[in-house]
Amino acid sequence: MIELRNVYKYFDDTVAVDDVSLSVPKGKFCALVGTSGCGKSTTLRMINRLLAHSEGEILLDEQAISDYDPVLLRRRIGYVIQNTGLFPHWNVARNIGLVPRLLKWPASQVRQRVEELMQLLGLPVGEFANKYPHQLSGGQAQRVGVARALAADPDILLMDEPFGALDPITREKLQEMLMQLQARLHKTIVFVTHDMDEALRLADHLVVMRAGKVIQQGTPLSLLQKPADAFVDSLLGGLERGLKQASLTRVKDHMAPLGPTLPAQSRIPARYTLRQALSMMLRDHSERLTVVDQHDMPVGELSLRKLVKEAHSSEQGSSRES
């Protein structure tokens, strides 16, 4: 568990981080988003003490980070940055094994761990172990960066725009890889990004910052349903907000039992998103879809009218709560 309580960071006259409080429970994925210079990276770097905070408290598992030995603290925390920070004259295997070697693991154990991680990250050992960073594509180098951060099995990962320099297709692949890794490893992750779609896709908890302050935080769906102000609304895509919300919602959570009327012609698997369902409705000129299970058996139906009604009542509900 990572907790920041009323944290400030000053650089001379600049207030880079201004009264930030947030907590990331164990095994959860927190994304920090906001425009350039709003204090995301500074917030991240204070967690592993690359930067000292000026005021407030930062706690790991309820213990102040100032009580930890900084070297031991950083070994508990994997750190991944945009330009990978790989050593150019070391091959991939040596780069990945850096922290275990510093920890004086026996050579055979380091080798085993490196090979295990390369496999986990889709980097075949025979092909990549002896390559140097300049021989890798951006996506491959970033996989090596993630493998290196995971080498000593830290419980926390801090990731600063890790996929920022990649083309959109590679970026999406690495997001997918990270989601799969997270489903297996359950690390506590704080992830900085400019890309709201990346944050919406990956995060359990979203923190929107502006000028050093946290403007709003919560689950991606809660922010999409009720952005705190026009700035958050525009970051979340303005008019596109409805479709983004639909991308995060599954058909199975909105289907109704099969009715007495004839099933609709178009069929959609229950695991698909509402965005895909809406697209199918538009494509097939149909306000109703039959929902099917993995064996293509009808299990329910989805109606556009009901979806619109539900969206309306959930907005009413969330405005009553706030």
Ligand SMILES: Nc1ncnc2c1ncn2[C@@H]1O[C@H](COP(=O)(O)OP(=O)(O)OP(=O)(O)O)[C@@H](O)[C@H]1O
């Ligand atoms: N070492 C430093 N010395 C002085 N000012 C700094 C330093 N590091 C950051 N700042 C300032 O602190 C503020 C926050 O910077 P930070 O890098 O945390 O923002 P960011 O949200 O991560 O930006 P970006 O998305 O562009 O990386 C900025 O005004 C920046 O100029």
